[in-house]
């Protein structure tokens with residue numbers, strides 16, 4: 001289930017708002033210009049699906065977003081845990097890549113077909129952590145400061161939408177906020193109760 005947690009950006013110890021009501025989450029995010037939707041989850045994806053398999057499974061939802069938002073590049077990727085040191089190193093590197101606050105010139109639009117990840121939006125003096133799970137689509141508007149935590153054992157399938165062929169390009173702000181706020185593993189523990 002989706003979980004939204006909001007803090008003041010200078011007070012990571014005081015939760016201002018927390019909800020797992022998808023409609024409330026969508027309303028809160030709409031005020032930030034963020035699109036949040038839930039799609040029916042396709043349950044029979046392979047454990048390590050190809051990009052084409054994921055995109056085919058989520059037609060016509062993917063096509064609708066592409067048409068509405070004018071995207072020119074769409075792909076899907078997966079992080080699937082393996083019990084090897086090589087995989088753990090790859091997972092740690094992948095996690096670090098997105099864990100520092102950054103912006104993009106493009107929207108960052110993601111759909112989770114499996115697993116989970118947390119987007120942290122740093123807007124209007126607050127931090128909005130959106131724990132996305134299977135079925136969630138979230139769009140981070142261009143130039144919005146944010147970071148993403150896939151956790152210490154990344155496990156997800158996500159669809160990515162881009163307005164240009166360059167794909168993912170991050171402009172890092174240098175802020176160290178991610179170290180102060182509840183991380184993916186902590187928020188997953190809260191969500192599970």
Ligand SMILES: [Fe+2]
Pocket residue numbers: 102103104108146147148170
């Ligand atoms: Fe990003």
